[in-house]
Amino acid sequence: xxxxxxxxxxxxxxxxxxxxxxxxxxxxxxxxxxxxxxxxxxxxxxxxxxxxxxxxxxxxxxxxxxxxxxxxxxxxxxxxxxxxxxxxxxxxxxxxxxxxxxxxxxxxxxxxxxxxxxxxxxxxxxxxxxxxxxxxxxxxxxxxxxxxxxxxxxxxxxxxxxxxxxxxxxxxxxxxxxxxxxxxxxxxxxxxxxxxxxxxxxxxxxxxxxxxxxxxxxxxxxxxxxxxxxxxxxxxxxxxxxxxxxxxxxxxxxxxxxxxxxxxxxxxxxxxxxxxxxxxxxxxxxxxxxxxxxxxxxxxxxxxxxxxxxxxxxxxxxxxxxxxxxxxxxxxxxxxxxxxxxxxxxxxxxxxxxxxxxxxxxxxxxxxxxxxxxxxxxxxxxxxxxxxxxxxxxxxxxxxxxxxxxxxxxxxxxxx
Amino acid sequence: xxxxxxxxxxxxxxxxxxxxxxxxxxxxxxxxxxxxxxxxxxxxxxxxxxxxxxxxxxxxxxxxxxxxxxxxxxxxxxxxxxxxxxxxxxxxxxxxxxxxxxxxxxxxxxxxxxxxxxxxxxxxxxxxxxxxxxxxxxxxxxxxxxxxxxxxxxxxxxxxxxxxxxxxxxxxxxxxxxxxxxxxxxxxxxxxxxxxxxxxxxxxxxxxxxxxxxxxxxxxxxxxxxxxxxxxxxxxxxxxxxxxxxxxxxxxxxxxxxxxxxxxxxxxxxxxxxxxxxxxxxxxxxxxxxxxxxxxxxxxxxxxxxxxxxxxxxxxxxxxxxxxxxxxxxxxxxxxxxxxxxxxxxxxxxxxxxxxxxxxxxxxxxxxxxxxxxxxxxxxxxxxxxxxxxxxxxxx
Numbered sequence: 001x002x003x004x005x006x007x008x009x010x011x012x013x014x015x016x017x018x019x020x021x022x023x024x025x026x027x028x029x030x031x032x033x034x035x036x037x038x039x040x041x042x043x044x045x046x047x048x049x050x051x052x053x054x055x056x057x058x059x060x061x062x063x064x065x066x067x068x069x070x071x072x073x074x075x076x077x078x079x080x081x082x083x084x085x086x087x088x089x090x091x092x093x094x095x096x097x098x099x100x101x102x103x104x105x106x107x108x109x110x111x112x113x114x115x116x117x118x119x120x121x122x123x124x125x126x127x128x129x130x131x132x133x134x135x136x137x138x139x140x141x142x143x144x145x146x147x148x149x150x151x152x153x154x155x156x157x158x159x160x161x162x163x164x165x166x167x168x169x170x171x172x173x174x175x176x177x178x179x180x181x182x183x184x185x186x187x188x189x190x191x192x193x194x195x196x197x198x199x200x201x202x203x204x205x206x207x208x209x210x211x212x213x214x215x216x217x218x219x220x221x222x223x224x225x226x227x228x229x230x231x232x233x234x235x236x237x238x239x240x241x242x243x244x245x246x247x248x249x250x251x252x253x254x255x256x257x258x259x260x261x262x263x264x265x266x267x268x269x270x271x272x273x274x275x276x277x278x279x280x281x282x283x284x285x286x287x288x289x290x291x292x293x294x295x296x297x298x299x300x301x302x303x304x305x306x307x308x309x310x311x312x313x314x315x316x317x318x319x320x321x322x323x324x325x326x327x328x329x330x331x332x333x334x335x336x337x338x339x340x341x342x343x344x345x346x347x348x349x350x351x352x353x354x355x356x357x358x359x360x361x362x363x364x365x366x367x368x369x370x371x372x373x374x375x376x377x378x379x380x381x382x383x384x385x386x387x388x389x390x391x392x393x394x395x396x397x398x399x400x401x402x403x404x405x406x407x408x409x410x411x412x413x414x415x416x
Numbered sequence: 417x418x419x420x421x422x423x424x425x426x427x428x429x430x431x432x433x434x435x436x437x438x439x440x441x442x443x444x445x446x447x448x449x450x451x452x453x454x455x456x457x458x459x460x461x462x463x464x465x466x467x468x469x470x471x472x473x474x475x476x477x478x479x480x481x482x483x484x485x486x487x488x489x490x491x492x493x494x495x496x497x498x499x500x501x502x503x504x505x506x507x508x509x510x511x512x513x514x515x516x517x518x519x520x521x522x523x524x525x526x527x528x529x530x531x532x533x534x535x536x537x538x539x540x541x542x543x544x545x546x547x548x549x550x551x552x553x554x555x556x557x558x559x560x561x562x563x564x565x566x567x568x569x570x571x572x573x574x575x576x577x578x579x580x581x582x583x584x585x586x587x588x589x590x591x592x593x594x595x596x597x598x599x600x601x602x603x604x605x606x607x608x609x610x611x612x613x614x615x616x617x618x619x620x621x622x623x624x625x626x627x628x629x630x631x632x633x634x635x636x637x638x639x640x641x642x643x644x645x646x647x648x649x650x651x652x653x654x655x656x657x658x659x660x661x662x663x664x665x666x667x668x669x670x671x672x673x674x675x676x677x678x679x680x681x682x683x684x685x686x687x688x689x690x691x692x693x694x695x696x697x698x699x700x701x702x703x704x705x706x707x708x709x710x711x712x713x714x715x716x717x718x719x720x721x722x723x724x725x726x727x728x729x730x731x732x733x734x735x736x737x738x739x740x741x742x743x744x745x746x747x748x749x750x751x752x753x754x755x756x757x758x759x760x761x762x763x764x765x766x767x768x769x770x771x772x773x774x775x776x777x778x779x780x781x782x783x784x785x786x787x788x789x790x791x792x793x794x795x796x797x798x799x800x801x802x803x804x805x806x807x808x809x810x811x812x
Contacts, residue, residue, distance in 0.1 A: 072759060072764070073759075076493070076756055081757070110548060114522045114523045114526070115753055118753065121722070121724060122760065124724050132724045134722055136547065136555075138545045141542070141543030159551070329527060333534070355493075357523040357527075360491055362527035364488065
């Protein structure tokens with residue numbers, strides 16, 4: 001945590017002095033987050049989704065969303081977008097209290113989420129004159145990546161994205177620099193799998209959802225490809241191995257989970273506005289999340305994919321196509337099934353997010369498929385990303401309590 | 417020749433025949449014929465036609481289908497259309513369909529393609545990833561590959577070789593279809609009282625469920641009939657309806673807008689039928705490239721298409737000028753990400769140009785229109801009574 005805090009502090013400091021130092025700022029997204037390429041041009045990435053979720057955790061998102069709605073945004077649409085627009089209307093002061101610099105480039109990595117395209121079309125109007133580089137990531141509708149899909153993306157990188165990055169940054173594309181970044185990313189991807197695989201242990205040393213979103217922080221907020229990220233994940237893995245040695249459960253804000261009563265796989269993003277309260281509901285029940293789909297939203301490595309520095313642009317393309325919400329529903333079912341089986345989960349829980357159709361549409365069918373295939377108890381709760389109006393504590397608690405009772409009863413029957 | 421009333425009545429029957437009787441009859445006459453269902457908004461139907469197929473537009477159950485099973489698969493904050501589509505699937509309405517194409521519009525339709533796969537429907541499911549890069553050698557190449565995959569899937573079913581000649585012929589048929597449709601819109605632009613917007617809707621929508629040859633005949637007959645004077649001009653304003661390009665409004669809603677004092681002179685209800693502006697060039701030895709190039713260069717504007725290099729606000733305003741409309745009605749389905757995320761941009765453009773607009777939400781099975789009628793009526797009155805012309809040619 002200490003290393004991570006230092007990394008975050010540094011990145012926000014760099015951002016706050018970007019205009020003085022002359023560093024160019026690129027807004028982009030977490031899924032399809034090709035920060036290796038951005039960093040190879042010596043530019044700084046900013047992730048509006050991360051700003052939004054941080055605003056949610058700091059209880060600022062509600063006000064931003066209302067301001068965006070006053071400016072014509074519908075109640076029905078993505079609250080990450082509205083939070084970002086609202087933050088911009090209010091002077092673009094970021095969640096840490098410092099002004100987020102305006103973008104010099106909008107890298108529209110259109111990966112796994114239609115709303116991303118509309119988001120940056122909106123930002124393009126709000127930041128007139130800022131160029132947009134579109135990278136259209138084809139959907140894995142055939143449950144695999146084909147050469148055609150990769151070729152389409154590589155051409156876009158070569159003819160659309162890289163030229164715009166060269167123009168904005170004033171630097172030429174350096175394949176050598178990119179390869180070095182990707183070599184670091186490949187190491188990090190290995191560590192991420194090792195880290196999330198530790199939940200196979202009983203008790204699990206980590207929570208792969210609530211704590212998991214912290215663990216994927218560095219690679220999702222601009223440290224992909226950096227030596228710092230390699231160091232961070234190396235140290236994190238060592239720390240977790242120590243916890244396994246000592247038989248310790250996950251750390252939570254309420255303390256260590258002493259007794260692991262239930263092991264769960266969770267599908268869907270967490271709620272950010274009531275993150276700690278939400279986590280505590282699971283802590284109170286001794287429920288540990290051993291795998292989650294949201295921690296794979298910035299890249300899926302479970303099926304063996306790793307970036308290959310020898311094929312830099314192909315790697316970037318395939319990385320984008322391998323982000324969780326760019327997988328077909330069938331692939332999502334297979335991945336979740338693998339997690340439930342390999343991590344010895346007692347149950348599967350969906351946290352359905354009101355404003356995220358990319359995750360939410362089809363979740364009920366995914367749930368039904370897993371229940372049928374694995375004969376496993378499934379639970380379903382609903383909340384939102386960063387709109388506090390859509391988090392009902394009592395409703396969620398009621399549903400979770402029923403779900404945990406069902407798990408308890410099942411354990412009793414199976415043990416008889 | 418049938419009267420206009422008879423034609424419209426027949427079209428209405430076709431539109432809402434959720435058993436797709438005519439299409440299934442068509443298929444039964446030839447073993448090599450295939451039925452390919454497609455979701456909104458646009459697919460190049462020429463490709464299916466050339467492969468001896470009939471592309472059937474699947475627009476949900478509207479207000480004609482009670483949803484029970486479909487609701488079990490969707491949360492309350494997802495739009496209505498996928499629920500009714502699933503209901504149709506599970507009630508066997510698509511028995512006899514050979515495949516389904518899901519063009520990229522939004523995440524809900526994208527994931528619906530996955531649900532069809534999980535349910536094992538059709539002999540092929542194709543998510544058609546329409547390119548958002550509009551360069552011929554980049555987006556165009558990828559798009560042609562996507563279309564080739566569709567042809568390969570249909571070939572596996574019926575063994576029909578799609579030659580250049582077949583594809584060119586199909587292009588000619590659909591070019592004619594688009595020209596005839598546009599001609600009707602042009603006539604209605606000048607003489608909107610000769611046929612209501614609801615009747616026009618029935619006629620265009622019928623083209624989604626019958627062979628293009630039959631639909632072209634219907635359109636030709638309609639044009640002949642509405643070129644003659646009929647009906648009485650009324651003191652109504654002229655409006656464009658924008659945002660209803662996917663989940664369709666109930667026909668009652670279209671009628672309500674016109675009863676409340678508006679002539680709808682332009683809309684995006686069945687945008688797929690009018691997607692390509694102008695003809696696709698059928699000449700040359702590579703008609704698949706011609707179809708691809710037409711998509712890249714002659715597409716209309718849409719909320720599901722990346723527009724930074726060709727902003728939709730300007731195109732919307734130009735269309736309004738061309739149609740001599742007095743105002744815009746933004747009508748979007750509840751929870752429709754593409755339409756609703758575009759509203760702030762489009763409405764700001766209207767404000768900047770002093771264009772009058774109103775906005776409301778609907779769903780495909782909205783049954784109560786009183787509130788909308790009042791809203792539209794007030795809008796219409798405010799323009800008639802108090803408005804100054806803001807765009808040249810706005811008012812007659």
